[in-house]
Amino acid sequence: MFSKILIANRGEIALRILRACKELGIATVAVHSTADANAMHVRLADESVCIGPHTARDSYLNIPSLMAACEITGADAVHPGYGFLSENARFAEILEAHKIAFIGPSSEHIRIMGDKIEAKQTAKRLGIPVVPGSEGGVTSATEAKRIAAEIGYPVLLKAAAGGGGRGMKVALNEGEIETAYSTARVEARNSFGDDTLYMEKYLQKPRHIEVQILGDGKGRAVHLGERDCSLQRRHQKVLEEAPSPALNAANRKKIGDICAKAMADMSYSGVGTIEFLYENGEFYFIEMNTRLQVEHPVTEMITGIDLVNEQIRIASGGDLGFTQDDITFEGHAIECRINAEHARTFVPSPGKITYYHPPGGLGVRVDSGVYQGYSIPPHYDSLIGKLIVHGRNRVECMMRLRRCLDEFVVDGIETTIPLFRELVDNQDIANGMYDIHWLEKYLADPVDI
Structure with missing residues (x-):
């Protein structure tokens, strides 16, 4: 069992993880931004480390700061909670390279399931039922129209690297494909730095x-x-x-x-x-x-x-x-x-x-x-x-x-x-x-x- 876990998150989930650690007799390290200095999980943890200013990219998403906090405190494992770096394969790899356990799946599985196209292909291969749609990325509005004609309208264009509803647009008919495709690409690029889209049958009342x-x-x-x-x-x-x-x-x-x-x-x-x-x-x-x-x-x-x-x-x-x-x-x-x-x-x-x-x-x-x-x-x-x-x-x-x-x-x-x-x-x-x-x-x- 681990001797000390660093909790790489904030708010209610950080406190939830801290409580589980205490019940297992494991020492805890809370990390926090300057805005969270008075947070409850910081008050209750055995140790706490400020990892940066209030912006998430400079604190909770700052991998070098988190690694420094692990080194300073001697944490032998990191629990990422949800959000932030919880599904960041690179973070899991860096921890592994430093012989610090990532409390989650392997970086390979994070990477596979983090790519919506590869995840769908993997699910299909494993016998999990999938929504009818494109086999991979849709590279043009013309291709989108061809696939939509095969699976039937309405269809949903989705960002391959997406989440949280961003980079998703519905086309009810062929006349809406061009706008849906271009809008979804722009939104995907702006939100995730990747404008790859794939298409699925849009279910009416699921x-x-x-x-x-x-x-x-x-x-x-x-x-x-x-x-x-x-x-x-x-x-x-x-x-x-x-x-x-x-x-x-x-x-x-x-x-x-x-x-x-x-x-x-x-x-x-x-x-x-x-x-x-x-x-x-x-x-x-x-x-x-x-x-x-x-x-x-x-x-x-x-x-x-x-x-x-x-x-x-x-x-x-x-x-x-x-x-x-x-x-x-x-x-x-x-x-x-x-x-x-x-x-x-x-x-x-x-x-x-x-x-x-x-x-x-x-x-x-x-x-x-x-x-x-x-x-x-x-x-x-x-x-x-x-x-x-x-x-x-x-x-x-x-x-x-x-x-x-x-x-x-x-x-x-x-x-x-x-x-x-x-x-x-x-x-x-x-x-x-x-x-x-x-x-x-x-x-x-x-x-x-």
């Missing part, structure tokens, strides 16, 4: 279903069920739940077994999430995230498995401690992402928290790094916490979520809590009848909340 997997890098892997992440705004997840209200037991087992076998065949190490669009009983692979997900707590709540603990244990050379038959799914869990944003416009709202009162009680978990008197900096993602609730079934879970949202108080800044209070009272949400377009249509209704 759900976003993702399967959590765990492998030991030695040819063994299991799945830990699925999460439904269909409530999204601009391709950003807002609320997640497990299990999905759209799947039955047979579909759940089928796609879970496919993913677990694929990861075992790949000798994948650590946690990962295989994401799908699901429509009319069929799954279509869209990407794989080779890291811990923001929404991992809902899986922990229904399985009782600590995913961060497992990440650390496997990265230190441990085997899978259980088989697929050992994993049971109990009840239902929902996570709400609490952002420092206006509840309907999503305009960021940094500032000082003047009063903070999180909810509690049976089956309630709040993952957050904020506290009363803490000032939310304007330089980073607006996520300030996650409310996760668990119930014996979905109805009980929804009732508990409603109660918790009424208890949750964050004064001094705007948050998205009012939006969630409205959503839990919506009949479509109560019935589990929503797709990836539902929330955007709902938000288009000019209602004050």
